[in-house]
């Protein structure tokens with residue numbers, strides 16, 4: 001795991017966006033895995049700006065979102081399809097047919113999950129997967145106790161997650177408690193993974209992910225097994241790490257090595 005610690009949430013978004021911009025410049029036909037929630041919004045805004053300034057195009061890109069609420073249609077304002085439309089897709093040149101979000105209204109959601117896996121495989125797999133981190137250590141909607149090799153499937157949300165996400169729903173509005181989510185195995189199959197976490201509320205989950213045992217109790221700890229996982233944190237999210245100074249030291253060493261090799 002490469003751990004990068006930035007001063008604040010804006011710098012985290014900047015760093016994350018730079019990774020995506022480089023990916024699209026080097027491989028314009030990339031397959032991207034995308035996330036919803038509060039954390040990636042600022043990164044998406046930077047990608048939109050980079051597109052508007054002609055630095056990148058999404059014309060050849062394919063995207064797969066991590067998850068969707070079971071029972072919400074793509075036109076529901078709290079659906080993740082709607083979120084992606086508003087926060088990214090409608091602002092860029094990606095063809096609508098190149099964007100995939102699990103279908104929350106599928107007549108057979110179990111078959112829809114299997115089909116999602118087949119679609120990802122048919123696209124050649126995910127080149128770069130974006131992740132946020134739940135306060136309980138979830139990635140996608142892989143809640144604690146999720147199988148570490150799980151594939152796209154229906155998951156029951158924990159009360160913690162339902163409570164955390166209640167802020168997006170109107171008082172009294174129906175809030176789903178089931179989801180369709182890529183599995184941990186699906187996420188680990190991505191060639192590169194980048195996880196962003198900001199704010200004090202994520203600090204315990206960050207510590208468990210990086211320094212805790214590999215365990216289904218913290219699904220994000222599965223990233224310890226990934227060959228190219230980049231974790232970008234702000235100071236607050238990094239504040240519970242016991243080896244904080246060592247991670248900063250590694251980054252300085254990496255930077256000077258790359259500079260010496262002329263690859264910075």
Ligand code: F6R
Nearest residue numbers: 035036037038039132133134140
């Ligand atoms: C979203 C997702 C979730 C969020 C996580 C953090 O597609 O899969 O795992 O990334 O719940 O959410 P925020 O960013 O709102 O704190």
